[in-house]
Amino acid sequence: MEIYTIRRLNENELILEKIQNDFMDEYDREILPNGNISLKKRQSTIISSFNDFNNEIKKYNIKYSEIIKCTINKTKTNLYKYKQNLDYIYNIIDRGSQIIKHTTLHIETVHKTNDGFKYYPDLGISVQSVNSNKCLKEIITQCFYNDIRINITIKTSENDIIEISI
Secondary structure, X not given: OOOEEEEEEEOOEEEEXXXXXXXXXXXXXXXXXXXXXXXXXOOEEEEOOHHHHHHHHHHOOOOOOEXXXXXXXXXXXXXXXXXXXXXXXXXXXXXXXXXXHHOOOOEEOOOXXXXXXXXXXXXXXXXXXXXXXXXXXXXXXXXXXXXXXXXXXXXXXXXXXXXXXX
């Protein structure tokens, strides 16, 4: 949905200026009978510790969710898929043995590309693909144990907003 503001140039000319609307994912929209649009900020769940994450995340189905924004070690990733963010974190860790030490996933130390495995040659590990629920758990677990700062905002298919900051 595009949102505009009106600016008068002169008596005969108006300009509709597009408003930056990356904040819109945080609001529920309702079109009113008169054609106006009401925006109401969604309530979000804020998770700010690893223990809270493990307890709170069970309440949500992350399947079909979307990443609204993600910052890792103060760098905005512009990656909106869980697997892309996990790959980014694995590259930061840069040691297969360190990843294996804290993993929640099925990892093998041989070159394997069948049965849903992806091989990371620089790390010397093969990681089996998982759904978004398990991938998010691996992301947060690896960040916690490897002292990586992550701030990730997720919108579930039920329109719940989850903000995780570990």
